[in-house]
Amino acid sequence: MKKLIPLFTLLLAPIFLLAQTGNIQGTISDENGIYLPGANIMITSLEKGAISNFDGRFTIVDIPEGTYTLKVSYLGYSDIEKEVTINANETTEVSFFIEPKSLELQGVEITAYGLSGQSKALNTQKNNLNITNVVSTDQIGKFPDANIGDAVKRIPGITMQVDQGEARNIIVRGLSPQLNSVTLNGSRVPSAEGDNRNVQMDLIPADMIQTIEVSKAVTPDMDADALGGSVNLITRTSPQGFRVSTTLGSGINFITDKAILNGSFLIGDRSDNGKFGWMLSASFNDNDFGSDNIEAEWTDEFEYYTGVDDIEGEPILEQVDVDPYVNVYEQREYLVQRVRRSFSANMDYKFDANNTIFLKTMYNWRDDRENRFRLEHEILDGEDIEIGDFTITNGVPTRFPVAVKRQSKGGIDNNRNKNRRLEDQRMQNYTLGGDHLWGSLKVDWMTSYAKASEERLNERYAEFESEYIISNDVFNPRYPRFSAADASDASDFDSFEYSEITEENQYTEEEDVNVFVNFELPSDLFGQGDGSIKFGARGRFKSKVRDNNFFEFDLEGDFPTLANTPLKDYSDPDYLAGSQYLIGSFASEEWLGGLDLVNGEPLPEEFLPGNFDVSENVLAGYLMINQKLSDNFSVLAGVRLESTNLESTGNSLTFIEEDEDNGIEESIEVEEVNAENSYTNILPGVHFKYDVSNSTVLRFAWTNTLARPNYVDLIPRAEIINEDNEIILGNADLEPTTSMNFDVMAEHYFQSVGLLSGGVFYKDIENFIYTFQGETTDDTFGTGTTGYETFQPLNGDGASVFGLEFAFQRQLDFLPGFARNFSLYVNYTYLSSSADGIRNEDGDEREDIDLPNTAPNMFNGSLAYADKKFSARLSVNFSDSYIDEIGGNEFEDRYYDTQLFVDFNASFQINSNLSFYADLNNITNQPLRYFQSVKERTQQMEFYGQRLTFGLKYDLFKK
Numbered sequence: 017m018k019k020l021i022p023l024f025t026l027l028l029a030p031i032f033l034l035a036q037t038g039n040i041q042g043t044i045s046d047e048n049g050i051y052l053p054g055a056n057i058m059i060t061s062l063e064k065g066a067i068s069n070f071d072g073r074f075t076i077v078d079i080p081e082g083t084y085t086l087k088v089s090y091l092g093y094s095d096i097e098k099e100v101t102i103n104a105n106e107t108t109e110v111s112f113f114i115e116p117k118s119l120e121l122q123g124v125e126i127t128a129y130g131l132s133g134q135s136k137a138l139n140t141q142k143n144n145l146n147i148t149n150v151v152s153t154d155q156i157g158k159f160p161d162a163n164i165g166d167a168v169k170r171i172p173g174i175t176m177q178v179d180q181g182e183a184r185n186i187i188v189r190g191l192s193p194q195l196n197s198v199t200l201n202g203s204r205v206p207s208a209e210g211d212n213r214n215v216q217m218d219l220i221p222a223d224m225i226q227t228i229e230v231s232k233a234v235t236p237d238m239d240a241d242a243l244g245g246s247v248n249l250i251t252r253t254s255p256q257g258f259r260v261s262t263t264l265g266s267g268i269n270f271i272t273d274k275a276i277l278n279g280s281f282l283i284g285d286r287s288d289n290g291k292f293g294w295m296l297s298a299s300f301n302d303n304d305f306g307s308d309n310i311e312a313e314w315t316d317e318f319e320y321y322t323g324v325d326d327i328e329g330e331p332i333l334e335q336v337d338v339d340p341y342v343n344v345y346e347q348r349e350y351l352v353q354r355v356r357r358s359f360s361a362n363m364d365y366k367f368d369a370n371n372t373i374f375l376k377t378m379y380n381w382r383d384d385r386e387n388r389f390r391l392e393h394e395i396l397d398g399e400d401i402e403i404g405d406f407t408i409t410n411g412v413p414t415r416f417p418v419a420v421k422r423q424s425k426g427g428i429d430n431n432r433n434k435n436r437r438l439e440d441q442r443m444q445n446y447t448l449g450g451d452h453l454w455g456s457l458k459v460d461w462m463t464s465y466a467k468a469s470e471e472r473l474n475e476r477y478a479e480f481e482s483e484y485i486i487s488n489d490v491f492n493p494r495y496p497r498f499s500a501a502d503a504s505d506a507s508d509f510d511s512f513e514y515s516e517i518t519e520e521n522q523y524t525e526e527e528d529v530n531v532f533v534n535f536e537l538p539s540d541l542f543g544q545g546d547g548s549i550k551f552g553a554r555g556r557f558k559s560k561v562r563d564n565n566f567f568e569f570d571l572e573g574d575f576p577t578l579a580n581t582p583l584k585d586y587s588d589p590d591y592l593a594g595s596q597y598l599i600g601s602f603a604s605e606e607w608l609g610g611l612d613l614v615n616g617e618p619l620p621e622e623f624l625p626g627n628f629d630v631s632e633n634v635l636a637g638y639l640m641i642n643q644k645l646s647d648n649f650s651v652l653a654g655v656r657l658e659s660t661n662l663e664s665t666g667n668s669l670t671f672i673e674e675d676e677d678n679g680i681e682e683s684i685e686v687e688e689v690n691a692e693n694s695y696t697n698i699l700p701g702v703h704f705k706y707d708v709s710n711s712t713v714l715r716f717a718w719t720n721t722l723a724r725p726n727y728v729d730l731i732p733r734a735e736i737i738n739e740d741n742e743i744i745l746g747n748a749d750l751e752p753t754t755s756m757n758f759d760v761m762a763e764h765y766f767q768s769v770g771l772l773s774g775g776v777f778y779k780d781i782e783n784f785i786y787t788f789q790g791e792t793t794d795d796t797f798g799t800g801t802t803g804y805e806t807f808q809p810l811n812g813d814g815a816s817v818f819g820l821e822f823a824f825q826r827q828l829d830f831l832p833g834f835a836r837n838f839s840l841y842v843n844y845t846y847l848s849s850s851a852d853g854i855r856n857e858d859g860d861e862r863e864d865i866d867l868p869n870t871a872p873n874m875f876n877g878s879l880a881y882a883d884k885k886f887s888a889r890l891s892v893n894f895s896d897s898y899i900d901e902i903g904g905n906e907f908e909d910r911y912y913d914t915q916l917f918v919d920f921n922a923s924f925q926i927n928s929n930l931s932f933y934a935d936l937n938n939i940t941n942q943p944l945r946y947f948q949s950v951k952e953r954t955q956q957m958e959f960y961g962q963r964l965t966f967g968l969k970y971d972l973f974k975k
Contacts, residue, residue, distance in 0.1 A: 036080070036081055036104045036105075037077075037078045037079055037080055037081070037102075037104060037105075037456065038079055038081065038102040038103050038104055038105065038106045038107065038108060039075065039076065039077045039078070039079060039102075039106075039107040039108070039369075039370075039453055039456070040074075040075070040076045040079060040086070040100060040102070040107070040108050040109075040110060041073070041074070041075050041107055041108075041109055041110075041369050041370070041453065042057070042073070042074055042109060042110040042111055042112065043068075043071075043072045043073050043074075043111050043112070043256070044057070044068045044072045044074065044088060044090070044112045044114065045072055045111070045112065045113050045114075045256050046093070046113070046114060046115075046116075047113065047114075047115050047116070048259075048973035049113070049255055049256035049257045049259070049973055049974070050255060050256070050259075050973070051068075051070075051071055051072025051073075051253060051255075051256070052068060052072050052090060052093075052114070052136060052139070053068055053069060053070045053071070053072060053136055053139065053140045053227065054067060054068060054090075054136065054137075054138075054139030054140030054141070054142065054143050054144075054150075055067065055068040055072070055074070055088055055089070055090045055112075055114075055139060056088070056089045056090070056139075056143055057074050057076065057086060057087070057088050058086070058087050058089070059076065059079065059084045059085070059086060059087075060085065060087060061084060061085070062079065062080075062084065062545070063544075063545040063546065063647070064076055064079065064545060064546055065546060067143045067144075070140070070226070070227055070229075070250050070253070071253045072253075073451075075453060075458060077453070077455075077456045077458065077538050078456045078538040079102045080102070081102055081103060081104050082101070082102055083099060083100070083101045083102070084099070084100055084101075084102065085097050085098070085099055086098050086099070086100050086110065088112050088114060089710075090114055090135065090139055091135055091138055091139050091142065091765055091767070091769055092116060092117065092135035092138075092139075092768075092769040093114045093115065093116055093117055093135065094114065094115055094116075094117040096112055096114050098110060098112065105455070107368075107369035107370050107453060108369070109369045111256075116135075135769050136150075136152040136227075137150040137151055137152045137227070138150070138765060138769065138770075138771055140227075140229070141763075141771075142713060142763065142765050145235070145642065145650060145652045145703050145705050146231055146233045146234070146235050146652070146703050146715075146717060147231070147232045147233040147703075147715055147717055147759050147761050147775070148229055148230060148231050148232065149171045149172060149173075149229075149230045149232070150227065150228070150229050150230075151167065151168075151170065151171060151227070151228040152226070152227050163182055163183065163217065163218040163219070163220060163221060163222055163356070164217050164218075164220040164221070164222050164224075164225055164228070164249060165182065165183030165184055165185075165186065165217030165218045166182065166183045166218075166222070167222045167225075167228065168183070168186055168217060168228060168230070168247065169183050169876075169893055170876050170891070170893065171228070171230055171843075171876075172821050172822075172823050172843035172844075172845055172874075172876070173188060173189045173232065173245075173819070173821055173845045173874065174186060174187065174188055174189075174230065174874070175187045175871050175874050175895035175915075176217070177193065177912070178915070178944045179218065180305075180307060180350070180352055180354070180960070181305065181307065181938070181944075181960030181963075182218040183217060183218060184214075184216055184217055184218045185214050185216075185217070186198070186215070186217055186247060187244070187869050187871070188230065188232070188244030188245035188247070189232065189244045189245060189777065189779070189817065189819055189845075189847070190244070190817050190819070190847045190849060190867065190869055190870030190871060190898075191243045191244030191245075191723075191779075191817070191869065191870075192244075192868065192869045193212070193213075193214040193215070193869075194212050194213040194214055194723065194726060195242075195243040195244050195723040195753065196242055196243065196244040196245055196246070196247065197239055197241055197242040197245075197246045197247070198215040198217070198246075198247045198249070199239070199246065199247070199248045199249065200248075200249050200251070200378065200445050200447075200466070201248075201249075201250055201251060201376050201445075201447050201464075202248060202462065203445060203447050203462065203464035203466060203528075203530045204239065204466065204528050204530060204556060205249075205443065205445070205466065205468070206443070206466050206467060206468035206526040206527065206528045206558070207468055207526055208441055208442075208443065208468040208469055208470035208524055208525075208526065209470075209524070210470070210522070210524040210562045210626070210728065211626075211726060211728045212726045212728075213724070213726055213727075216441065216443075219356075219380050219382055219441055219443055220249065220358065220380055220443070221280070221299040221301065221356060221358045221380075223263065223280045223299050224251065224252070224280075224297060224299055224358045224360055224378065224380075225249050225250065225251060225252075226250050226251060226252040226253065227249075227250040228247065228248070228249060228250070229247075229248045229250065230245050230246070230247050230248075231245055231246045231248070232244075232245045232759065232777070233701075233703065233717035233719050233757065233759045234246055234701070234719055234721060235640065235652060235654070235701065235703065236638040236639070236640040236654035236655060236656040236699070236700075236701055237534060237550060237552060237638055237640060237654075237656075239554075239556075239636070240636075240656055240658055240697065240699045240720070240721050240722055241658075241721065241722055241723055241724055242721055243721050243722070243723045243753065243755045243779070243781070251360055251362060251376055251378060252282065252284075252295055252297060252360070252362065253293075253295065253362060253364070254284055254285075254286060254293025254294055254295045254362060254363060254364055255284045255285070255286065255293070255295065255973070256286060257285065257286060257973070257974045258284070258285045258972075258973075258974040259282070259283070259284050259285070259295075259971075259972065259973050259974070260282065260283045260284075260970075260971075260972050261280075261281070261282040261283075261969070261970065261971040261972070262279070262280065262281045262282070262969070262970050263278070263279055263280045263281075263967060263968070263969045263970075264278075264279045264967050264968055265277075265278045265279065265933070265965055265966060265967020265968070266278070266965070266966065266967060267935075267963065267964050267965030267966060267967075268963075268964050269303065269304065269305040269306075269961065269963050270961045270962045270963070270964070271305055271306055271307070271308070271592065271959070271960060271961030271962075272304060272305055272306050272351070274304035274305065275304065276301075276302065276303050276304070276963070276965055277300070277301070277302040278299075278300065278301040278302070278965065278967070279299070279300050279967075280297070280298065280299040280300070281297065281298050281299075282295065282296070282297040282298075283295070283296055283297075284296065290366065291365060291366045291367075292363070292364070292365050292366075293363060293364050293365075294361075294362070294363040295360075295361075295362045295363070296360070296361050297358075297359075297360045298357075298358065298359050298360070299356070299357070299358040300355075300356070300357050300358075301354075301355070301356040301357075302353070302354075302355050302356075303353070303354045303355075303356075303963075304352075304353045304354075305352055305353075305354070305960070305961075305963070306349070306350045306351045306352050307350040307352070307958050307959060307960050308349065308350075308588070308591050308592040308593050308597075308958070308959045309346075309347070309348035309349070309350060309593075309956070309957070309958040309959075310345075310346065310347050310348070310495070310496070310497075310593050310597060310954070310956075310957050311345070311346040311347075311348065311955065311956045311957075312342045312344065312345050312346070312496040312948075312953075312954055312955055312956075313342065313343060313344035313948075313955070314340050314341065314342055314343070314907075314948045314949070314953050314955070315340070315341065315343045316338065316339070316340045316341075316907060317335065317338070318335070318336045318338045318341075318397060318408070318413055319333045319334060319335040319336065319397055319398055320333065320334055320336070320397060320398070320401050320402055320403065320405070320406065321333060321334075321398065321399050321400070321401060321402045322334045322402065322403070331399050333398055333399070336408065337411070338408060338411055338412060338413060339410075339411040339412050340907070340949075340953065341412050341413050341488065341490065342488065342496045342498070343394065343395045343397075344392070344393070344394045344395075345392070345393045345496055345497070345498045346390055346391065346392045346393070347390070347391045347597055347599050348388055348389065348390045348391075348958075349388070349389045349586050349588070349599050350386060350387070350388050351386070351387045351388075351436075352384065352385065352386050353383075353384075353385040353386075353434075353436070354382065354383070354384050354385075355382065355383040355385075356380075356381075356382045357380070357381045357382070358378065358379070358380045358381070359378070359379045360376075360377060360378045360379075361375075361377045362374070362375065362376045362377070363375050369453075370452060370453040370454070371450070371451075371452050371453070372450060372451045372452075373448070373449065373450040373451075374447075374448075374449055374450070375446075375447070375448050376445075376446075376447045376449075377444075377445065377446045377447070378443075378444065378445050379442070379443075379444045380442065380443045380444070381440075381441075381442050382439075382440075382441045382442075383432075383438060383439075383440055384438070384439040384440075384441065385427075385433070385434060385436035385437065385438050385439075386425070386436055386437045386439070387424075387425060387426050387435070387436050387437070387605045388423075388424075388425040388437075389422075389423070389424055389425070389586050389599060389602045390421070390422075390423040390425070391420070391421075391422055391599050391600065392420070392421040392423065393418040393419070393420050393486060393498045394418060394419050394421075395413070395416050395417070395418050396416070396417045396418060396419060396483070397416070400417070401416065401417055405417055409490075412488070412490050413488060414487065414488045414490060415485060415486070415487055415488070415501060416485070416486070416488070417483060417484070417485055417486075418483065418484070418485075418486050418498065419481060419482075419483055420481065420482045420483065420484065420486075420506075420512075421479055421480070421481050421515065422479070422480050422481075422512055422578060422600075422601075422602050422603075423477055423478065423479040423480075423602075424477070424478045424479075424602045424603045424604070424605065424608050425437060425475070425476070425477050426476050426605040426608045426609050427473075427474050427475060427476060427609060428474040428476070428609050429606070429609035429610050433473075433474060433609070434609075435605045435606055435608070435609030435610075436605065436609075437472065437475045437476070438472065438473065438474075439470060439471075439472050440469075440470070440471045440472070440473075441468075441469070441470045442467075442468070442469050443466070443467070443468045443469075444466065444467050444468075445464060445465075445466040446464060446465050446466070447462060447463075447464040448462070448463055448464070449461060449462035449463070450462075456537060456538050457535060457536070457537055458534075458535070458536040458537075459533070459534070459535055459536075460533070460534050461532065461533040461534070462530070462531075462532055463529075463530065463531045463532075464528075464529070464530045464531075465527075465528070465529055466527070466528040466530070467525065467526070467527045467528070468525070468526050469523070469524065469525045469526075470522070470523070470524045470525075471522070471523050472520070472521070472522040472523075473521050473522075474519055474521065475519065475520045475521070475522070476517070476518070476519050476520075476608050476609070476611070476613070477516070477517070477518045477519075477520075478516075478517045478581075478603050478608050479515040479516050479517075480509075480512035480513060480514060480515055480577065480578040480603070481512060481513055481515040482505070482508075482511045482512045482513065484500055484501070484502070484505035484506075484511070485500070485501040485502070485505075486498045486499060486500055486501060487499050487500075487501050493952045493953050493954065494952055494954050494957075495593065495594060495954065495957075496954060497596060497597065506600060507600065507601070509577065509578040509579040509583065509601065510577050510578075510579045511577070512577055512578035512579070513576065513577055514571070514572040514575055514576055514577065516568055517568070517569045517571050517611070517613070518566065518567065518568050518569070518616075519566075519567050519569070519613050519616060520564065520565070520566045520567075520622075520623070521564065521565050521566075522562075522564045523561075523562070523563045523564065524560075524561070524562045524563075525560070525561050525562075526558065526559070526560040526561075527558065527559050527560075528556065528557070528558050529555075529556070529557040529558075530554070530555070530556050530557075531554065531555045532552060532553065532554035532555070533552055533553060534550060534551075534552035535550065535551055535552060536548050536549070536550040537549050537550075539641065539643060540643075541641070541643050542643060542644070542645055544643070544644040544645060544646055544647070545644055546644050547641070547642060547643035547644055548641070548642045548643075549639075549640075549641050549642075550638075550639075550640050550641075550642065550654075551637075551638065551639045551640070552637070552638060553635075553636065553637045553638075554634075554635075554636045554637075555633070555634070555635050555636075556633070556634040556636075557631075557632075557633050557634075558630075558631065558632045558633070558634075559629075559630065559631045559632075560628075560629075560630045560631075560632075560727055561628070561629050561630075562626060562627050562628055562728075563627055564623040564626060564627055565618065565623050566618065566619050566622035566623040567613075567616030567617060567618055567619070568616055568617050568619055569613050569615075569616045569617075570617075571611075578602075578603060581603040581604070581607055582603065582604045582606070582607040583601040583602065583603065583604065584601060584602060584603075584604040584605075585600065585601045586599050586600070586601070586602060587599055587600055587601075592941065592943075592959030592960075592961060593943075593957060593959055620669065620684055620686060621669055621671075621684060621736055624667040624669060624686060625666070625667055625668070625669055625733045625734060625735030625736070625744070626728070626735055627666065627667060628664055628665060628666040628667075628727065628728060628731050628733075629664070629665045629666075630662065630663070630664040630665075630727040630730075630731075631662070631663050631664075632660065632661070632662045632724070632727070633660070633661045633662075634658060634659070634660050634661075635658070635659045636656060636657060636658040636659070637656070637657050638654055638655065638656040638657070639654050639655060640652060640653065640654025640655075641653055641654060648706055648707040648708070649704070649705075649706050649707075650704070650705045650706075651702065651703065651704050651705075652702070652703040652705075653700075653701070653702040653703070654700070654701060654702075655698065655699065655700045655701070656698075656699045656700075656701070657696070657697070657698055657699070658696070658697050658699065658722070659694075659695075659696045660693075660694060660695055660696070660697075660724065660752070661692075661693075661694045662692065662693045662694065662724075662727075662730065663690070663691070663692050664690065664691045664692075664693075664727060664730055664731050664748075665688060665689070665690050665731075666688075666689050666690075666691075666731035666732070666733045666746065667686055667687070667688060667689065667733060668686075668687045668688075668689045668732065668733050668734050669684055669685070669686055669687075669734060669735075669736060670684070670685040670687070671683075671684055671685075671736070672684065672685055689731065689732045689733060691730060691731060691732055691748040693730055693748065693750075695751075695752060697720075697722050697752070697754065699719075699720040699721065699722070700720060701717070701718060701719040701720060702717070702718050703715070703716070703717045703719075704716040704717075711764055711765045711766070711767070712762070712763070712764045712765075713762070713763045713764075713765075714761070714762050714763075715759070715760070715761040715762075715763070715775075716759065716760050716761075717757070717758070717759040718756075718757070718758055719756075719757045719759075720754070720755070720756055720757070721754070721755050721757060722752050722753065722754045722755070723752060723753040723754075723755075724752050725750040725751075725752060725753075725785055725809070726785075726809075728746070729746060729747060729750055729785070729809040730746060730747065730748055730750055731746040731748070732746050732747075732748045733745070733746040734746075736804070740805075741803070741804045741805060742804060742805050742806070742807065743792065743804045743805070743806045743807070744806075744807045744808075745806060745807065745808035746808075746809075747808055747809050747810065750785060750809060750810075750811060751783040751811050752783065753781060753782070753783050753784050753785060753811075754781070754782050754783060755779045755780065755781045755782070756779070756780045757777065757778070757779050757780075758777065758778045758779075759775065759776075759777045760775055760776050760777070761773060761774070761775030761821075762774055762775060766826045768826060768827050768829050769826070769827065770824075770825050770826020770827065770839075771823060771824065771825050771826070772823070772824050772826075773821070773822070773823045773824075774820075774821065774822045774823075775820070775821050776818075776819065776820050776821075777817075777818075777819050777821070778816070778817070778818050778819075779816065779817040780814070780816055781814060781815040781816065781817070781867070782813075782814050783811040783812070783814075784811070784812045784814070784815045784851065784867065785809050785810070785811060785812070786809070786810060786812050786851075786854055786868065786902050787807050787808065787809055787810075787901070787902065788806075788807070788808050788809070788810045788855060789805060789806065789807055789856075789857055789902075789903055789904035789908070790805075790806045790808075790857050790859075790904065791803060791804065791805055791806060791857060791904075792804045792806055805904070810855075811853075812851055812852065812853035812854050813852040813853025814851075814852050814853065815849060815850065815851040815852065815867045816849060816850055816867075817847060817848070817849045817867060817870060818847070818848045818849070819845060819846060819847045819848070820845065820846040821843070821844070821845050822843060822844045822845075823842070823843035823844075824840065824841075824842050824843070825839070825840065825841040825842070825843075826839065826840065827839040828840060834883070837881055837882055837883050838879065838880065838881050839879075839880045839881075839882070840877075840878075840879060840880075841876070841877065841878045841879075841880070842875070842876065842877040842878075843875070843876050843877075844873070844874070844875050845873070845874040845875075846872065846873060847870045847871060847872055847873075847874075848870075848872065849866045849867040849870040850864075850865070850866065850867070851865050851866065851867045851868075854902060856904055856905045856906075857904030857905055862906070865899070865902070866898065866899050868898070868899050868900060868901065868902060869898060869899075869900065869912075870898055870899075871895045871896045871897070871898040871912075872896045872898065873894070873895075873896040874894065874895045874896065875892070875893075875894040875895075876891075876892065876893055876894075877891070877892045878890060878891040878892065884925070885924060885925045886922070886923070886924050886925070887922065887923050888920070888921070888922035888923075889920070889921055889922070890918070890919075890920050891917075891918070891919045891920070891921075892916070892917070892918050893915070893916070893917040893919075894914075894915065894916050894917075895914070895915045896914055897911050897912060897913045897914045897947075897951065898911065898912055899911050899912075900912040900946065906949060907948075907949050908948070908949070909948070909949055910946050910947075910948060910955060911946060911947050911948075911949075911951075912945075912946060913945035913946060913947055913951070914945075915942055916940055916942055917937075917938060917940065917942050918938075918939040918940045919935070919936065919937050919938065919939065920935070920936045920939065921933065921934065921935040921936070922934050923969075929970055929971055929972050930968065930969070930970050931968070931969045931970075932966070932967075932968055932969075933966065933967060933968075933969060934964070934965070934966040935963075935964070935965045935966070936962060936963070936964050937962065937963040937964075937965075938960060938961070938962050938963060939962060941959060941960075941961060941962060942960075943957050943958055943959045943960070944956070944957070944958040944960075945957045945958075
């Protein structure tokens with residue numbers, strides 16, 4: 017690449033020297049000196065123009081010598097004009113400060129209070145050539161969203177998967193989280209997840225981000241691994257003048273009645289000569305909460321012991337026809353403290369009108385401390401029960417013996433863990449880049465280093481086990497429950513015998529190095545004025561390591577039963593799943609954290625198959641043309657080439673069966689396995705944009721995208737989980753998923769800062785990846801693995817996704833009186849999908865099955881009121897149920913249930929700089945719920961309760 021840049025300069029230098037033209041570089045800012053993205057800058061007499069970028073900057077090149085009038089148009093702001101003089105072979109600098117405009121309606125002046133953020137977003141969205149949705153920091157602040165995941169879920173076509181009550185994994189247009197890309201300032205965000213490519217969106221605080229841009233139709237100069245879309249998070253940039261902003265707040269989690277603490281700080285300035293700008297920001301959030309959880313596994317099989325075969329000597333099992341019933345039931349109590357910290361330092365330096373460099377950095381650090389107390393019941397069937405041990409009523413087992421386990425989860429007793437399991441997650445990103453103008457040639461480059469890590473040290477589990485008879489509550493399958501037939505059995509802790517105490521250490525790390533350079537030249541291929549030819553190259557070099565271990569300790573002599581441990585009753589009469597769920601007593605977290613665990617026995621089968629070391633290198637190049645076909649009609653067309661090379665190292669385990677005759681003890685043989693995978697994708701695309709008027713835009717896009725398999729899926733490994741009779745297999749032969757995408761969109765922008773849009777899209781997907789579930793028929797993997805359930809990623813044949821999108825947002829300024837201060841924000845997405853080539857446990861192809869994670873209906877809505885002092889917003893977020901995980905058959909399919917979140921927030925402007933805010937989240941107490949096969953059959957239901965926060969915000973601007 018170093019050799020290419022001088023070569024391009026040498027080839028193009030004669031053009032720069034001969035041309036009697038000049039350039040304009042400038043910035044667009046609002047009345048507070050905050051940069052405005054998406055502004056339309058035009059030299060009308062030449063029909064030449066530009067759009068300001070996210071830093072409010074613009075460049076117009078190849079302008080003949082002379083004096084011209086430069087006009088800036090911005091939705092919601094008054095147009096402004098300025099006269100500029102262009103000299104040959106020089107770049108003229110210019111700055112614009114524009115003011116919000118008021119509307120005259122029937123003689124009454126209407127002021128659009130608080131619409132500056134919406135204006136920034138809509139201007140950017142309107143002037144982008146590809147199909148995007150944009151949300152600015154001001155809009156984010158109008159919703160009660162603490163992390164960036166909760167903010168993103170407000171965007172049309174997006175739903176989020178929840179973890180501990182916060183939006184974590186992003187689904188764009190029905191495509192799984194690992195099928196979408198997330199970037200920070202255009203650089204890929206690495207993932208700390210061990211078994212997938214998901215980016216934890218709840219790791220990044222919302223107040224650290226200036227703009228969210230979701231590209232649903234990618235252009236050739238963007239990474240192509242974005243089947244659903246690409247989410248670009250843009251950090252705050254240096255201001256035009258001094259700015260300081262701070263937030264200080266508190267609140268309460270109603271599930272634990274514990275306090276919330278949060279604060280943020282931002283300060284920035286620019287030097288007197290305007291060359292050097294800087295901004296520092298920090299954010300802190302301490303949230304002590306929890307969740308109330310019930311889980312169930314359903315089966316439709318039941319068998320019992322009737323005797324021994326006289327000839328074979330094998331047990332005889334009788335199978336009974338039964339209706340679906342719960343055979344494993346769990347109740348869980350989670351106590352969680354989540355501390356989120358974020359730091360950012362951004363700066364830029366302008367050498368002259370033609371050369372600017374910038375540095376953007378961010379460091380996110382989250383501590384997640386957790387105690388979990390699990391009460392598990394698993395029925396004893398087969399050889400373990402016989403006639404008289406159970407009762408079947410109307411085809412459903414209602415009384416039977418179970419193995420009961422009480423498990424405490426925690427961590428060591430120190431200042432970091434505090435007797436809890438500590439999940440230490442960190443994500444850091446450092447980006448250095450530059451923008452240069454060499455004659456008429458624009459050059460921008462960027463190099464970045466990013467790292468994500470997750471460390472969980474000294475994660476401890478203590479388990480005690482008993483057996484007794486239970487009664488199965490079958491009357492409400494949405495709220496399954498087992499209860500001891502003799503209530504005294506559940507509290508007889510002497511009968512709960514020592515099962516195991518274990519300690520686990522986990523570490524996952526992913527590093528990304530990104531380098532790219534772009535070149536752009538003016539062009540006029542069809543004699544219609546503005547146009548450009550853009551080309552460039554990118555390298556992305558990724559490494560990912562997972563290094564876990566697992567130890568078991570024999571403390572049965574010290575703690576033969578649960579009664580020999582310090583006990584704590586974790587029952588909660590206000591348990592959100594219902595007061596009937598009283599979980600009882602467990603070994604306390606203080607006791608578990610205080611154990612001196614030494615000389616444990618390592619269990620390689622528990623961790624080695626999941627460890628891996630992967631390197632993935634992606635080299636890409638592209639060429640694209642952006643050209644006007646007429647005054648109102650533009651096209652962007654190009655092609656991208658991506659070459660992927662991946663090398664992985666993992667472990668495969670073989671169990672050696674004990675052979676007393678030959679003196680062979682039972683053992684495990686570990687073999688290192690290596691795999692390589694490489695492929696090249698050619699990805700053409702074209703985007704059309706037709707401006708029906710200054711306010712109405714039609715768009716069409718044809719694009720091609722891809723998604724690479726998860727690293728852990730590509731390793732030829734076999735992970736044997738004896739406890740659950742399961743084997744997880746890798747597949748080095750997986751193909752990347754590819755998709756051909758078609759989009760049509762129409763948008764109408766209101767002068768009063770609003771939008772009405774609608775569109776359709778279609779995705780033709782090949783080689784999508786799903787997890788096949790089967791069963792072993794022989795002892796291939798070692799002692800006793802016959803009849804184990806196997807899980808292996810496979811490529812399906814093909815899938816399709818069809819969708820409709822609708823969005824409307826505007827101030828209701830046509831209403832009389834104070835009602836004109838209301839505004840409405842709604843968007844709706846409909847999805848329909850189908851998938852071919854998915855096979856059940858018998859190897860037969862399944863029919864009429866949806867592509868996982870495609871929610872048929874998604875809706876966002878909010879009604880807001882804002883005047884000069886007071887603003888309030890009631891927000892609704894809805895996503896329909898969808899298939900989440902494909903089982904071995906239809907009965908085993910897992911679905912993510914319907915979600916309906918209702919939030920409220922309000923603020924009061926005390927003076928021009930100081931305001932008070934209050935937010936109430938999850939008014940509906942929406943649980944995370946999965947169901948098995950049919951909606952009534954709860955598989956998991958986890959409640960989080962409501963959360964109230966309030967505080968003060970201070971913001972000071974000086975131009």
